Amino acid sequence: MECIFCNIIEGNAKAEIVFEDEDIIAFLDIQPINYGHTLIVPKKHYDNFLIVPTEELNRLTVATQYIAGAVKRSVKADGFNVITNNGDSAGQTVYHFHFHVIPRFDEDFNFKPRLKNYSSGGMKEYADKIRSAVSKYKDIYNGQKN
Ligand code: 5GP
Numbered sequence: 001m002e003c004i005f006c007n008i009i010e011g012n013a014k015a016e017i018v019f020e021d022e023d024i025i026a027f028l029d030i031q032p033i034n035y036g037h038t039l040i041v042p043k044k045h046y047d048n049f050l051i052v053p054t055e056e057l058n059r060l061t062v063a064t065q066y067i068a069g070a071v072k073r074s075v076k077a078d079g080f081n082v083i084t085n086n087g088d089s090a091g092q093t094v095y096h097f098h099f100h101v102i103p104r105f106d107e108d109f110n111f112k113p114r115l116k117n118y119s120s121g122g123m124k125e126y127a128d129k130i131r132s133a134v135s136k137y138k139d140i141y142n143g144q145k146n
């Protein structure tokens with residue numbers, strides 16, 4: 001399937017590249033939430049966050065920290081968001097994993113969804129479900145840490 005980010009990485013589509021090394025590329029988002037909105041992208045194609053190998057994710061996180069600092073300083077932002085959208089429901093539109101670095105300014109806009117409250121016992125119910133999934137994948141997690 002055609003991937004716009006792969007095209008950019010291969011040099012077949014244009015982008016305002018702000019950083020590049022062997023494994024990672026960072027370029028400006030074409031439709032920024034705020035000016036300077038930057039995408040940090042692995043050069044290898046992974047559809048989403050869950051399938052990025054640990055080593056690669058470590059390098060991407062370090063690069064994202066580095067780029068976030070540079071973006072914040074260069075546009076004199078008050079803060080920034082680092083986000084990754086995964087799946088249609090989360091707003092993912094390009095299925096090549098990436099981090100967004102979005103510079104933020106005091107009182108620029110409200111990013112807050114309407115917050116929910118757990119019903120009685122509801123919080124434990126959700127925590128139990130998640131604890132059960134967490135323990136199921138513990139061996140994989142421990143394997144990756146070593
Ligand atoms: P997602 O919605 O998947 O989290 O983020 C994809 C981002 O890629 C969007 O914010 C969108 O504006 C940006 N984007 C889509 N196509 C292009 C393109 O051709 N060039 C650049 N620079 N950004 C793009």
Ligand code: ZN
Nearest residue numbers: 003006045096
């Ligand atoms: Zn791709």
